Amino acid sequence: MSPGANWQRREVDGQTRLFLLGDWRVARLDGLLKGFDWSREGQACAVVALNELEAGDSATLALLMEWTQAQATKGVALQICGMSQPLQELVALYRLQDMLRICHE
Template sequence: MSLAAGWQRREVDGQAQLFLLGDWRVAHLDGLLKRFDWSREGQTCAVIALNELEAGDSATLALLMEWTQVRAAKGVTLQICGMSQPLQDLAALYRLQDMLHICHE
């Protein structure tokens, strides 16, 4: 497993999606978020794709909740797609499935 973390904006079927890459657990988020600017990188995205996320934890879910609330304030429903089963289980433990609008592919 590569622990490098990053992100990529990609067009998928004409829709801007933000792909989270690598390890977005709490131990790595501080440095990562210093480089990430949501208003520039994610503001036009309606989908966050976690297909390439190698690791996530409760800090990852907290960040996804914040981004969901930011988009909801602008009237946009942010979809979270490609979430691993362990992260889905953690979201279920905290009862966040509905708030996060998790896609079940």
């Protein structure tokens, strides 16, 4: 795992965002998620920021879909910002545009 593979909650323009950092591909997720609890880390977040994500794959998208559904049960429409072109191409390939709210900043 790269030393920066982690997450941070930050305030941006008065909004709490969850920034994913480093490599969140399937090979790295197991160890990383052992220390991550969405209900604690993401509870006040309406935005997941991928601007600082070094790498992601279909496992990353599956995780984002799970978080989107978790927030939807609370009445929160989770937005995903800063998605790289390769991840956007995977979203299109798997036809996930209607499931994931991707913002284009």
